[in-house]
Amino acid sequence: MRHQLTLLREGVAMSRRKTERLLSLVVCLLSARRHLTATQIRAAVPGYPESFDAFKRMFERDKEELRELGIPLETGTNATGDEELGYRISRQAYELPDIRLEPDEVAVLGLAARVWRRAELAEAADGALLKLRAAGIDAEDDLSQLRIEPRVRTAEPAFSPLWEAVRDRRPVSFGYRVPGRDAALRRHLEPWGVGYRSGHWYVVGLDTDRGAKRVFRLSRIEGAVAFTGPAGSVTVPPGTDVRAAVRDWDYEAAAARTCLLRVRAGAGHDLRRYADRISADRHPGWDLVEVSYTDTTWWSEHIASFGADVVVLEPSDLRDAVIGRLKGVLA
Amino acid sequence: MTSRADPRPASAAGKPSRAAGETATERLQRLLALVPYVLRRNVAGMAETAAAFGITERELVDDLNLLWCVELRSPDPYCPIDLSYEGGEIVVSEAEGIDRPLRLGVDEACALLIALRMLTELPDVGDGAALARTIAKLEAAAGAAAGPSAQVAVAVDDVAAQSAVTAVADALERGRRLHISYYVPGRDEATERDVDPMRLVVSEGFTYLEGWCRRADAVRLFRLDRFLAVEVLEVPKNVPPTAQHVDVDHGLFRPSPQDVHVVLELGPRGRWVADYYPCEQVTELPDGWLRIRLRTPDTRLARRLALRLGEDGRLVSPPGLVSELMSDARAALSNYDNWDE
Numbered sequence: 001m002r003h004q005l006t007l008l009r010e011g012v013a014m015s016r017r018k019t020e021r022l023l024s025l026v027v028c029l030l031s032a033r034r035h036l037t038a039t040q041i042r043a044a045v046p047g048y049p050e051s052f053d054a055f056k057r058m059f060e061r062d063k064e065e066l067r068e069l070g071i072p073l074e075t076g077t078n079a080t081g082d083e084e085l086g087y088r089i090s091r092q093a094y095e096l097p098d099i100r101l102e103p104d105e106v107a108v109l110g111l112a113a114r115v116w117r118r119a120e121l122a123e124a125a126d127g128a129l130l131k132l133r134a135a136g137i138d139a140e141d142d143l144s145q146l147r148i149e150p151r152v153r154t155a156e157p158a159f160s161p162l163w164e165a166v167r168d169r170r171p172v173s174f175g176y177r178v179p180g181r182d183a184a185l186r187r188h189l190e191p192w193g194v195g196y197r198s199g200h201w202y203v204v205g206l207d208t209d210r211g212a213k214r215v216f217r218l219s220r221i222e223g224a225v226a227f228t229g230p231a232g233s234v235t236v237p238p239g240t241d242v243r244a245a246v247r248d249w250d251y252e253a254a255a256a257r258t259c260l261l262r263v264r265a266g267a268g269h270d271l272r273r274y275a276d277r278i279s280a281d282r283h284p285g286w287d288l289v290e291v292s293y294t295d296t297t298w299w300s301e302h303i304a305s306f307g308a309d310v311v312v313l314e315p316s317d318l319r320d321a322v323i324g325r326l327k328g329v330l331a
Numbered sequence: 332m333t334s335r336a337d338p339r340p341a342s343a344a345g346k347p348s349r350a351a352g353e354t355a356t357e358r359l360q361r362l363l364a365l366v367p368y369v370l371r372r373n374v375a376g377m378a379e380t381a382a383a384f385g386i387t388e389r390e391l392v393d394d395l396n397l398l399w400c401v402e403l404r405s406p407d408p409y410c411p412i413d414l415s416y417e418g419g420e421i422v423v424s425e426a427e428g429i430d431r432p433l434r435l436g437v438d439e440a441c442a443l444l445i446a447l448r449m450l451t452e453l454p455d456v457g458d459g460a461a462l463a464r465t466i467a468k469l470e471a472a473a474g475a476a477a478g479p480s481a482q483v484a485v486a487v488d489d490v491a492a493q494s495a496v497t498a499v500a501d502a503l504e505r506g507r508r509l510h511i512s513y514y515v516p517g518r519d520e521a522t523e524r525d526v527d528p529m530r531l532v533v534s535e536g537f538t539y540l541e542g543w544c545r546r547a548d549a550v551r552l553f554r555l556d557r558f559l560a561v562e563v564l565e566v567p568k569n570v571p572p573t574a575q576h577v578d579v580d581h582g583l584f585r586p587s588p589q590d591v592h593v594v595l596e597l598g599p600r601g602r603w604v605a606d607y608y609p610c611e612q613v614t615e616l617p618d619g620w621l622r623i624r625l626r627t628p629d630t631r632l633a634r635r636l637a638l639r640l641g642e643d644g645r646l647v648s649p650p651g652l653v654s655e656l657m658s659d660a661r662a663a664l665s666n667y668d669n670w671d672e
Contacts, residue, residue, distance in 0.1 A: 023362055023397070023398075023401055024401050027428045046404060091431075093434075094433060094434065095434065104461040105468070109447070118580050121442035125443060128435055128442060130364045130384070131434075133383055152485055166479060166483070193482035195486065198537075200536065200606070242483070268519065270514060301640075304638045328641030329641055330660050
């Protein structure tokens with residue numbers, strides 16, 4: 001127990017020393033007017049090890065971590081002919097440009113940050129608000145005036161790697177299960193974008209096995225998403241419309257057909273509201289409803305869900321499909 | 332209405348401190364924002380600053396000490412940051428280099444921009460012009476980091492609900508009561524109710540009206556695409572002061588002890604059901620079938636679902652519901668025998 005506590009304390013102290021070192025490094029490089037060589041940095045920033053090799057390794061990792069935070073670490077030389085590379089951080093590239101928001105703009109910004117609450121980009125949204133707060137914008141102001149509360153969910157585990165792939169332009173592969181197939185197939189994709197529609201996330205891109213644009217639904221991805229190439233190796237075709245691709249995902253340009261249904265009075269509201277015509281049936285207690293549809297399978301399922309309240313009179317293929325579906329329940 | 336969304340930052344609303352278990356770089360990010368935060372305000376209160384950053388005051392003191400201790404040794408030793416915190420107030424008098432916040436990262440810029448563009452599709456977000464101005468300012472400030480946000484589209488659809496949206500937005504704006512004819516799919520029934528609107532909730536792909544239902548005498552959510560008809564009444568709305576907002580961050584629909592557990596098995600063509608309905612349990616079966624367990628306040632919904640599935644699904648339990656389903660299917664089939672014309 002005591003041993004564990006000691007380890008924990010050492011961990012905290014190490015983490016603190018690292019924060020101090022990184023902070024000193026940032027301040028040092030931001031205030032430098034010229035590129036500083038590794039030797040100059042080592043002399044100025046406390047906390048690096050004595051041995052030059054150990055210093056080099058630690059400095060390499062530090063540079064990597066600062067770049068991951070989005071700190072624009074530049075490499076260069078001060079004069080042509082200089083042998084040794086130096087480093088600096090340009091203030092202009094580092095600083096958030098001046099941004100001033102009116103009170104109504106601050107309010108919508110706060111609302112926007114809340115959209116991701118409990119979803120994948122929540123931390124990023126919080127991080128952005130933190131920086132904006134540092135720039136003098138207090139986005140957590142009173143939101144009670146807004147009469148709307150929007151949320152996006154990212155329940156699909158594939159969201160995070162696919163957003164990374166889209167952001168960094170990296171090709172991916174994943175297992176994908178199509179309804180009606182009992183095994184997932186490996187698909188290879190150069191992702192162009194992700195889209196959200198009706199509570200589901202989709203990814204659109206070039207399916208490299210098929211050589212064509214495809215849209216995949218994230219909830220049907222099985223297992224891990226693998227990166228199959230380096231960042232920057234995907235080219236998004238100009239004019240790519242992610243929104244349109246996702247919207248058309250399950251849309252088939254089929255011709256509309258009309259069916260004639262007998263619907264029990266007071267029932268079938270979800271059919272009546274889209275009806276072209278409703279008239280009284282010769283059987284009392286029933287109405288005749290004419291409504292158009294495109295996909296016979298989907299429409300037969302929808303009609304079957306009304307059970308004994310809806311009967312298909314025409315066309316006969318729809319009628320047979322509904323009867324088949326109902327018999328399937330009893331099978 | 333007394334209850335409303337908590338406007339305080341997350342930490343003050345009972346979240347654990349952000350400093351707990353953080354990495355060295357996470358802390359560095361906070362320190363780099365803390366200095367300009369104080370500078371921008373000339374003087375910043377300890378309590379208010381700690382709350383804004385989601386940390387405790389003790390952790391804030393630790394942060395300030397760390398900043399104050401930063402030392403550069405070459406060419407001459409000097410301390411680039413000078414600050415004091417006395418009497419509950421922080422003053423930063425010297426902060427070489429880090430007096431401005433760091434630029435937005437790609438994820439940060441994109442998270443806000445994607446959400447802002449989603450808001451442009453919603454009704455009643457106050458002034459639509461404010462959104463356009465905010466997006467333009469944020470894009471300008473983010474620069475290249477805003478780029479990938481164009482590759483993410485969050486659509487708010489429900490074309491069918493557009494007429495309902497207009498009426499609801501009008502009632503919210505003018506504080507009026509609504510009369511709605513509302514479709515309940517579980518019962519395949521149109522219900523008539525008067526609702527005092529509270530707000531719109533957009534979640535899981537649907538737009539809901541949250542309001543005080545005068546028929547149920549309770550707060551209810553109504554999906555806009557299930558409005559069969561809607562009328563704005565010239566009656567001022569009257570939401571009881573005890574009315575509580577639905578907690579949109581912990582699932583819109585809370586399980587109730589009266590809920591019934593339904594077990595369904597789904598064939599390969601019926602697996603979509605597991606996507607559409609929140610399942611308590613999903614088990615893969617051999618031969619590509621899937622067993623799911625749902626809870627529902629209304630078993631008629633499960634019966635309709637099983638009728639829809641046909642041979643692509645099997646209702647397993649509860650047993651009473653299985654026999655009801657069988658009689659549903661037999662009654663539906665007998666219609667075709669009786670009226671064979």
